[in-house]
Amino acid sequence: MGAIALTLVVLALAGADVPHLVAGAMAAMVSTFAVREKERGPQAVTLALGLPVALASVSLAALLHSHVVAGDLFFVALIFSAVYGRRFGDRGTALGLIGFQLYFVSLFVGATVEDLPELYGAVTTAVVCSAVVRFALVPETPAGTLERLREAFRARFAQLVSAQLDLLDAGPEEADRALDDVREGTARLHETALMIQGRLEEGTADEATARLVQRRVADAEIAAERLGLLLLTARSAERTDTLTLHLPGAPVPSAGRQPVRDAAVEALRRDLRALRLLVRQAGGTGLAQVRNRLLSYREEENLPAAAPAVQDVFRGVGEAARAVLGLRIALDGPQDESDDTPATARSREELDAEDVAIDAVEDTEREEPTGLRRPTTRAAVQVAVGSSLAIVGGELLSSHRWYWAVLTCWIVFLNTSSTGEILVKGYRRLLGTVFGVVAGILLAGLVGQHTWTAFALVLLFVFCMFYTAPLSYTLMSFFVTAALGLLYTLLHTYSMSVLVVRIAETALGAACGVFAAAVVLPVATDRRTNELLGTVLDRLGEVTGAAVDQLSGGPPVELLDQARELDQALADLRAAVQPLTHPVTPLRTRRDTARYVVALLETAAYHARSLAATAELLPTHPSIAADPRLRGAGRRIAHNIEALAAHVAGERTDERVETGPSIASLLEPQLPGTPRYGRVTDRVLRHLQRLDESVMGLARPLKVPVGKAPARTS
Structure with missing residues (x-):
């Protein structure tokens, strides 16, 4: 959003007309999301290389504007190259995305050779503004990203403890819902742990620190998951199968649907709340006392009198508190030890001894497939065939909007590896497009010719598009289509027939993608x-x-x-x-x-x-x-x-x-x-x-x- 807003301000001050404002906004969005390297140096190199790629792409689109066959052939070649470039890592993927998307932007605004000087200015401004936002206004460093993920891990840990506490208190009617929340919390904690592990090498000072954080995150995740299993067992007359914690829809064991309420369980509720507080907050005298009490449960003589299964939960609370302590030391450095009890001191000694034992081990290389067996090569061939079909069919549906079919065909191949995945993604995109068209019709009527109001809504939809992308592909497609409806309004090309064609072209592109995936080098x-x-x-x-x-x-x-x-x-x-x-x-x-x-x-x-x-x-x-x-x-x-x-x-x-x-x-x-x-x-x-x-x-x-x-x- 920052890159798009800054681009719009600069271009508006320079007196750019609406088509070039639209082109600049789309170019700023592409040049921002396409660059995915984790370190700032490689990001700058990719962004610098992306500018000539973008200018070359819009130039060829304008030059081939009146040469239909040559333009279509080049578009297919560009699509093949963009997908094939994924084999060269993040930079190859980024340059391929920039080349394809800027060609599409040129088609969207109807660029011709006469428009090239203004279009060059808009694209260059967009790339420069993207760089300013990325490196100056909203800097993103590997260390900063890792720090945010650490905080996210703590938040997920605390949310999981809250869900486990609800499971302990849930009656017969709420038990299954509470167990679903524990499953969801466990899965989200695991997802965050994987994200942290993927950022450790770039976000830490050295390999030893990375390995220490990796170990502590793994310890905390295992301790949290084990605590949930022990709670399930404490609710049941017999040991709960671990599968219950991972199988969607598996009910709470029938023997344990009614929570037990006695002095030990009341103490357990208190200590689960204390564990949640320990995860969330960093320090303080009161928190040190809470930590000492929880860590004391690692000693058998400190366990309260209770049923064996409930005592196991107290042990699990103690191990979770130890994991939180290790996580604090690994992430925040040495902690105040003035209030330590003997049990806490022993836990620190164990953690220190483990830290000393960390050794670096070289990773082993695994054999990669070659030729048409390589996923990027196969996908490039498939999307080239699917795009060719989409161009032909799209031209038959609309000689002016055929590129929507090609765009859909391209998108359904991104981050997919089988025919089934492509089918599901195409279905979700079509569903989101249909609802987005309805929203576009309503918004176009409300906004009318209020240019800056429309751009403000576009910015909002861009935010929603990226925010919902990891959550729901259908929602993301909805916001994309709603934003495009507003852009059509700004370009004075809005009509009901245009939006109907948008749906038809999307359906055609998805069908062409599925057909190509099912027929050309298929991966069932x-x-x-x-x-x-x-x-x-x-x-x-x-x-x-x-x-x-x-x-x-x-x-x-x-x-x-x-x-x-x-x-x-x-x-x-x-x-x-x-x-x-x-x-x-x-x-x-x-x-x-x-x-x-x-x-x-x-x-x-x-x-x-x-x-x-x-x-x-x-x-x-x-x-x-x-x-x-x-x-x-x-x-x-x-x-x-x-x-x-x-x-x-x-x-x-x-x-x-x-x-x-x-x-x-x-x-x-x-x-x-x-x-x-x-x-x-x-x-x-x-x-x-x-x-x-x-x-x-x-x-x-x-x-x-x-x-x-x-x-x-x-």
Whole structure:
């Protein structure tokens, strides 16, 4: 908004007419959102390169204005190049967007060769104003962005604790709604954690600091998620399956629909409110006392008299308070220790010991596909074919507005990887366009010829467009179309027939995009989801195997980076299955299966992350030590993950998922009279057991045969 407003002011003072005001506003918007590098230096280089690209694009659009065939052929070539440029990273993506969008702007305002001097001035002004806003008026630095994400993480953490408190208090009628809020809060906290991890390298001073923040964010996320699970268990007569926390629509266990009200639970309510306060506020004497009380629950002798499940929640509150303390130290530096109790001092010592143990590990390069197997190349070919069809069909619908079909075809290919994703995106864009046309009709009648009122509304709609983009593609399309209706009014080209053509061209462009995706080098949704599912299983196997090996006495490895790769792979899968889980899908059974599989994988990923976090504590935590027997207990999990991955990939389809005794029973003492679990904590065993159950649960929806595990000797 700042870039557009400054551009409009400068151009208005220079005496620009309305078409060039419109062109400048659109150019300012494009040159702002297209540049996505995280550091200021690369941003400046991309913006500097974007200006000649933009000028070349508007020049060719004006020169080819009267040469229909040559103009159409060049437009298709430009679209191919813009999509293909995504393979060169953020800069290639930005320059492709600028080239395509400025060509479109020229078509929108009907630029000719005679208009080029004024158009050059408008575009140059827009790029310069975008740079001024980006680097001077609203500077965005990696460190600043990371700081905002840190505050967002704290806010999400506090919101999740509030949702967990509501779940504790919810009666039978409100329990399921409260559980949905906890699920949503858990997912949002996880999303924010992934965003922080993606900004750590650029936003921190050195790699050691980045790794420290990464560890503390992961600890806090796991502690918050575990607290929610313990609360669910405390409401139930038996231990709650972790899947309940991840499967949409799963009800609160029936045995625990009525909250218990006694002295211990009242104390728990007080301490959950205290934890929320601890997350939100930074310091103070009163807050230090609250922190000390919560951290004391990490000591068994300080737990209140209560049922075992309620005591577990107090332990979870203590671990969450420890995670908050670690997060404060990592983000804000050393804290005041004058009011520390012995329990708090011990927690600080543990955190300090963990910080010293951080070592840098090099990332490994993964093989990338080549040729037509490369996603950017395939998408470039598809969008070129789809755009060619859109040009032909668009010309038949309207010789003056045909480019709307091309724009829609282009947009439905952005950030999509399968035919199903393109179909859903096209449907949402068409729906938003229809409602946007209705809004455009009403606003055009109200605004009339009030130029600056219309521009003010356009600015508002641009803000709403970008604000709603991550929330709803339909809403974003609505605001885009409403803004375009106002721009048509400013250009004196508004009419009912124009807006009807807008709907028709949008529908045609979406249809051409779906057709090209389905016919030209198609990537079926099933194939795409299977590829991503295989990737998730591979990453799950890597994290689990490395964590179990380290807990069994193996050499230390970098587990948090592996856990991050697992989380990213799962996020990609979650996005890819949206066409299968969309509310309008007619395949209800398939939708439920997809949701169930994703929920099981999220459950398995949670326990794998927890195992990785526990293994990272191994060198420094006094209550956790290696137990060689864990390696044998983890063999079945590793085999079953490999069997699932092989079946999804179509390899070794005779492999079976093996059942057998519980994980805990595999750790029987070798000598009579010795402790059953040695020095391995119960928490590790619970995570292994739940992970084993989740992996076993995937066998049925994935149609993998199940068999009894053969006897093995260690």
